[in-house]
Amino acid sequence: MEIISFYGQTPQIALDKAKEKFGDDALVIKTKLIPHSFGDKKQTYQVDIINYKSSSKNNELLNLKSEVSELLKKVDSLKTQLNKKSISKKSSNYNLLNILEKTGIEKEILSEILDESLRYIPQEIQRSPQKIEIFFYKLLGKLLKSKNELDFKVKKSLMLVGPTGVGKTTTIAKISAIASIIDYNYKVGIISLDNYRVGAIEQLSKYCKIMNLPMKSADDIESFDEIFRQMSDRDLILIDTAGSSPRDNQKIAQIQTFLQNNNQNITINLVLSANTKYADMLLAYEKFSTLDIESLIFTKLDETLNYGAIYSLIFKTEKPVSYFCIGQNVPDDIVKADGGFLIKKMR
Numbered sequence: 396m397e398i399i400s401f402y403g404q405t406p407q408i409a410l411d412k413a414k415e416k417f418g419d420d421a422l423v424i425k426t427k428l429i430p431h432s433f434g435d436k437k438q439t440y441q442v443d444i445i446n447y448k449s450s451s452k453n454n455e456l457l458n459l460k461s462e463v464s465e466l467l468k469k470v471d472s473l474k475t476q477l478n479k480k481s482i483s484k485k486s487s488n489y490n491l492l493n494i495l496e497k498t499g500i501e502k503e504i505l506s507e508i509l510d511e512s513l514r515y516i517p518q519e520i521q522r523s524p525q526k527i528e529i530f531f532y533k534l535l536g537k538l539l540k541s542k543n544e545l546d547f548k549v550k551k552s553l554m555l556v557g558p559t560g561v562g563k564t565t566t567i568a569k570i571s572a573i574a575s576i577i578d579y580n581y582k583v584g585i586i587s588l589d590n591y592r593v594g595a596i597e598q599l600s601k602y603c604k605i606m607n608l609p610m611k612s613a614d615d616i617e618s619f620d621e622i623f624r625q626m627s628d629r630d631l632i633l634i635d636t637a638g639s640s641p642r643d644n645q646k647i648a649q650i651q652t653f654l655q656n657n658n659q660n661i662t663i664n665l666v667l668s669a670n671t672k673y674a675d676m677l678l679a680y681e682k683f684s685t686l687d688i689e690s691l692i693f694t695k696l697d698e699t700l701n702y703g704a705i706y707s708l709i710f711k712t713e714k715p716v717s718y719f720c721i722g723q724n725v726p727d728d729i730v731k732a733d734g735g736f737l738i739k740k741m742r
Contacts, residue, residue: 499703
């Protein structure tokens with residue numbers, strides 16, 4: 396990150412210059428009037444913004460990791476001082492620490508975010524708990540990435556994988572409705588590889604019948620390839636898979652076999668339940684990452700209050716999120732992912 400200044404005869408002109416160069420990635424931290432020189436009656440305003448694209452996030456995190464040990468000590472030190480009531484409640488450290496702890500974000504990740512926040516909070520807002528909170532949550536939102544999997548110009552295949560019971564089949568139905576009826580007019584086809592769970596194919600077939608979409612079930616690689624050929628006229632092919640325990644390497648390897656023996660470019664979305672502990676989310680990600688995960692989908696956000704675990708995984712893996720599912724109703728209970736939605740849930 397770096398701080399860059401823009402100038403104009405009004406604050407809006409200076410801000411427009413910043414947005415023209417950096418778009419929504421420009422986060423304003425200061426606006427001030429620059430005194431004009433003698434004989435010059437034109438006013439000039441300076442707008443300072445943080446540029447999040449000045450360096451890759453990988454490099455930032457690489458630098459931050461060397462400071463994690465020290466930062467953890469800083470958090471513990473702040474807590475100790477708070478217990479001794481030696482920090483004023485007007486202190487930015489006090490207010491920021493309280494905000495951080497309420498989010499439920501994992502401690503190791505809080506350390507990195509704490510360092511970023513303390514470094515970039517402007518002095519003029521440090522005495523205002525409300526302004527500190529606004530700044531902090533804006534920063535959290537900027538650090539997350541999202542991806543619209545349905546914004547494409549060529550035909551696409553999208554496979555949903557994940558642990559048992561996370562709601563992959565219902566999510567397939569929701570995405571199908573968005574793609575074919577609600578937001579787009581894509582020709583959608585659906586393939587099921589879930590031949591293990593009783594009623595899985597029947598459930599998906601029912602949704603497809605309502606939406607008038609073709610649906611086929613594949614038992615092996617040969618039938619999988621044949622179905623792809625039959626659906627060659629489809630704009631989007633959605634593939635449902637059987638739920639797999641992160642420790643069931645055999646089932647994950649079977650999905651890998653389907654992918655390796657198919658010449659289609661299949662995008663992998665890992666589906667995880669929001670009511671899962673962070674450690675279990677991370678284990679699932681690590682096990683399914685052999686499938687070359689491109690983005691994440693989180694379901695059952697209506698069944699938890701611990702949104703910090705979701706944020707922690709997104710931040711840790713640096714993978715974009717495509718959808719949040721907020722209930723069981725098809726097609727209503729799904730929203731396109733963005734940092735702002737998750738931050739609102741965490742506040």
